[in-house]
Amino acid sequence: MSVSSIDVLHLDDASLVKAHQHSNRRKRLFSVLLLLLHLAYTAIFFALPIGMMLYRAVSNPELLQAFPRTITALSEVNAATPTLLPEAPVFDALEQDFINAPNIAVIGEAARRLNYENSGYRFLIMSTARQYKKPASDDPLVTTAQQRLAAIDPRWVSPQLWADFRRASPAYSPYYLLAALDLKQTDQGVEAVPENQRVYIDLILKTLKIALIVSLLCLLLGFPFAALMVKASRPVQVLLFLAVMLPFWTSLLARTTAWIVVLQEKGIVNTLLLRLGLIDQPLPMIFNLLGVYIVMVHILLPFSVLPLYNVMKSIPPHYMRASASLGAHPLRGFFHVYLPMTLTGIGSGTLLTFIVAAGYYVTPTLVGSAREQMLGYFIAFYTNTTVNWGMASALGLVLIACVLVIYLLAARLVGIRQIAGLR
């Protein structure tokens, strides 16, 4: 160390500039490396999973993997007459596909996919596959592949099956995305599913409604609270801060379960009200919409309060005094001086609460009834229960799209830099 500093003392100006540049370059290289690390992190843990989800929502490889020969044969013959039965080469190819299937899992996946088109196809595919595992029977009357397949199950010679088969066969299909919007593909084009099967549009609206009401309630409660936090004396401020943050540091599940104990039929609140004689019958406050609102508002309150507090803290108190000294009523001062300056906090806090609320899953599941389930519930339902990951991905995409639209709308109204907290 000491040796090199002595060296520097003896250097001329040119080499000094050079050394400076050199050290600058190293610093810059270091920042670029840090940035690259961050970019790689974002790519691996954010962009990649979302990209995979996008892919899952349109990927449709099941039939292509199980019946490659059949699909090739289908594309070569009578594509113009989809209402008719395919010709003999298609049945031959189908038979070959069944005989040469690499394993039962590939057939099973195709059966699952085809079953979405019409319940019962799963059994058709699996029973046919089982037949082809056995040694062939020698019936002299049955000579063609078509006859053999028809003997196993007459549905193999119905035009309906082949129309469904064709629709389910492309490597990429809008099937899941359309289904997530209560639409379906038919031979005549895209149309809405029958009235009694529509569910997702309602569900999306319900999810957005719950998220909106929760974020507005959080704003109503959070605004005065944040203002109080700014105004209060130091000890009270600490107390208020703990009141917001302490629950925030507790496990989500623990808080949700605690609310069930408080609000249930024989819970603390109902028992108290009954003892006081204020009510005759316990109020239903949990396992319904009211319960969902109470618990979600409590859990999400910090997301509203903290941005508001941040903004309010930076508003100089003498602005309000100035407006009062100029003769403005405190209310007028509030609406014309104070409120406009908190708009960024309101915008970012409410938006943050909204985005988090729209993706909520555990809380509505635990404290809502079957009617209060949001999009997240259905995504989990398709992921875990039916293992229909295409549908789960499509619903996930719909959720992302909705949040993105709301975000962009808010960015237009309030400004993207304010929302990001950059100003």
Next chain:
Amino acid sequence: MSSLNKRLAIALVLSAATTLAQARDLTVVGFGGATQEAFDKAYFKPFAAQSGKPFVQDTYGGGLAKQKAMVESGNPTWDLVQMDQNEMELACEQGLLEDLDHKQLKNAPEVNPEAFSTCGVGAFVWSEVMTYDPKKFGADGPKSWADFWNVKKWPGKRGLRKQARMTLEIALMADGVAPTDVYKVLATKQGQDRAFAKLDEIKPYIQWWETGAQPLEWLAAGNVAVTAAYNGRIAIANQQGSNFPLIWQQQLYSMDYWTIIKNTPNKDQSYKLLDYILSSKAQAEFAHAIPYGIVNTKASAALDAKTVDALPNAPANMKDALLLDTPFWVNYEEDLMNRFTRWVAQ
């Protein structure tokens, strides 16, 4: 580093790597609750004591997602898994489970041959029956699923499992369909509409449960008056001091299975545990711990009359019983579950 040191280091790293690959302990996974406690008492604890090897238990709520994820990623973290019949069939078709090798099971000859399937062997026979709060209705309680719908005579909330399977069968039986005809009717669009229309009649009264323990907790807390529940759960609650009647009339029964996850590194150990589970001694122990039907014929023949009477497959309990039709549900479950989930959310 000298070459000897280097070699030593490489050997150390390699042995560490191989122990890591084999380090995962045998992991057995069930649906939890009272049944898993009975498993633990009758099977897992004695086996762990006998084998002397560490042993992990886990629980899950059914479904194929985890099995699919672990098999597709080539990193199975489960070994022996309890599954219900139609999920086992689906998982088997999708190549998530090992084909069961009877030669690895010494006790296989003692097991009822009907309990074997390609990818699994019967764990136990269970049943969903009706029960009610005796404090509310005394001896004059509801006796059939039709009575379950009668909210005038027997007022109060009704508990049903939040799923299409079993719920739709119950609705049709309540609507007067004979148990033998239930699946014929349910395979038609009109039959499905009929089941949902019947459910519409008591929809506001239904409180949906999702785990086997819930209906009995709710019954004890007075939140529901009449409920469907698993017979084993009711028996356990009654052992602990409750007095809930079991209405065997029109019970719905099926079998759960033991399955082995495809390509698990603990395959041999899994077969050893499974073989222990199928032994007559362990099976008798299980039937005493919880009244579910067992598959070892030698063990069932030796059971005392009192234990037998409490089993779902006791002759007296089988009158008008409905065996869940697995091929039907393998075909229709996704469609009907979708419709059911939508209907519930409306």
